[in-house]
Amino acid sequence: MKTGTIFRMSGNPVRRWRPSALIRASVALHLAAAGATLVRPQLWPWTLSAVVADHLVLTAGGLWPRSRLLGPNWTRLPRLRTAGTRGAVAITIDDGPDAEVTPAVLAVLETHKATATFFCVGERVEQHPALARAIVEQHHEIANHSYRHTHAFAFLGPRALADEVARTQQAIGAVTGQWPRFFRAPAGLRNPFLEPVLARAGLQLASWTRRGFDTVSVDPDAVTARLTRDLRAGDILLLHDGHAARTAAGVPLILEVLPRVLAAVAAAQLTTTTLRAALAQSMGVAGVQAAEAAST
Numbered sequence: 001m002k003t004g005t006i007f008r009m010s011g012n013p014v015r016r017w018r019p020s021a022l023i024r025a026s027v028a029l030h031l032a033a034a035g036a037t038l039v040r041p042q043l044w045p046w047t048l049s050a051v052v053a054d055h056l057v058l059t060a061g062g063l064w065p066r067s068r069l070l071g072p073n074w075t076r077l078p079r080l081r082t083a084g085t086r087g088a089v090a091i092t093i094d095d096g097p098d099a100e101v102t103p104a105v106l107a108v109l110e111t112h113k114a115t116a117t118f119f120c121v122g123e124r125v126e127q128h129p130a131l132a133r134a135i136v137e138q139h140h141e142i143a144n145h146s147y148r149h150t151h152a153f154a155f156l157g158p159r160a161l162a163d164e165v166a167r168t169q170q171a172i173g174a175v176t177g178q179w180p181r182f183f184r185a186p187a188g189l190r191n192p193f194l195e196p197v198l199a200r201a202g203l204q205l206a207s208w209t210r211r212g213f214d215t216v217s218v219d220p221d222a223v224t225a226r227l228t229r230d231l232r233a234g235d236i237l238l239l240h241d242g243h244a245a246r247t248a249a250g251v252p253l254i255l256e257v258l259p260r261v262l263a264a265v266a267a268a269q270l271t272t273t274t275l276r277a278a279l280a281q282s283m284g285v286a287g288v289q290a291a292e293a294a295s296t
Contacts, residue, residue, distance in 0.1 A: 012202025022069045026054050058192055065188025065207045071195030074206040077234040078282035088273040089235045091116040095242025097131035101252045102241045112262040114272040116140050119184045122147035122168030129175040136176045141274035144168045144180040154189040162197045182206045182275045211238035218245050220256035228264040
C-alpha cells in the first residue's frame with residue numbers, strides 16, 4: 001500500500017505544515033548565499049561557512065529531543081480546561097509492546113487505577129497484536145514510535161521517514177482500531193524532514209518533561225528520583241517497557257520504578273492522563289470540530 005494511501009486512511013485530520021522560524025530563516029539564508037555566490041563568486045568561502053553553520057544549527061535542533069526549533073513539540077501537557085483534570089501528569093512508556101514486560105506494566109497501572117500513553121514500535125505491534133489490543137482495551141493510549149526503531153532514524157530522508165510513520169499508523173490501526181494522534185522519534189532524535197510528514201499524518205510530536213534513563217540505569221532509586229523530583233501538574237514522564245534495563249535481581253527496571261512514581265503522583269494530589277485526553281480537553285469540542293473542518 002502506498003504511503004499516501006495509508007495517510008489518508010489514518011483517520012486523523014491533516015495538519016497544515018507551517019515551517020518554523022528556523023526553517024524559514026534557513027531557506028532564506030540558502031537563497032541569499034546562492035545569489036551572493038552567483039553575483040560575486042569570490043564570496044564563496046563566506047557563503048559556504050554560513051550554510052555550514054546553518055546546517056549545524058538545524059542538526060542541533062534535531063538532536064535536542066525537547067527542542068521546538070524544527071516545529072511544534074509537546075514537552076509538557078497543555079493547560080487543561082476541565083477543572084477536575086488540571087492536576088494531571090502523563091506517564092509515557094516507550095519501545096513496546098514487550099511480551100514479558102508489558103503485561104506486568106498493565107497490571108501495575110490497573111492496581112493504581114492509572115492511565116498511560118504507550119509509544120509502540122510498529123513491527124512489535126505486528127509481533128504482539130494481543131498486547132497492543134490489551135493496551136487500548138484497558139483504556140490506555142497507543143501512540144506511534146516508528147516502525148523499526150532504527151538508530152539511524154534522524155538520518156532518514158523524507159520518503160523513508162514517511163514510510164516509518166505510515167507503516168506504524170497502519171499496523172496500530174489494523175490491530176487496535178485506534179489511530180495514533182502522537183508520535184515520538186526513537187531516542188527523540190529527528191531532522192527537519194519529519195515535521196511535514198507528521199503534519200500530513202495528522203500527528204503531533206511529543207517528547208517529555210523528564211526521563212528516568214531506565215534503559216541504561218540499574219538503580220531504581222536514581223531513576224525514580226529523576227522522574228519525581230519537583231513533580232508538578234503538566235509533566236510528561238518517560239519510561240520504557242521495551243529495552244528496559246534490569247536490576248541486579250533481573251527485574252525490568254520499570255516494574256520497580258513505576259509503582260513508586262505512581263505513589264508519588266498520588267502523594268502530590270495529582271492524577272494521570274493520556275496525551276490524547278489532554279489534547280481533547282485542551283481543544284474542547286469546538287476546537288476539535290474546527291480542526292477537522294480545516295482539514296477538509
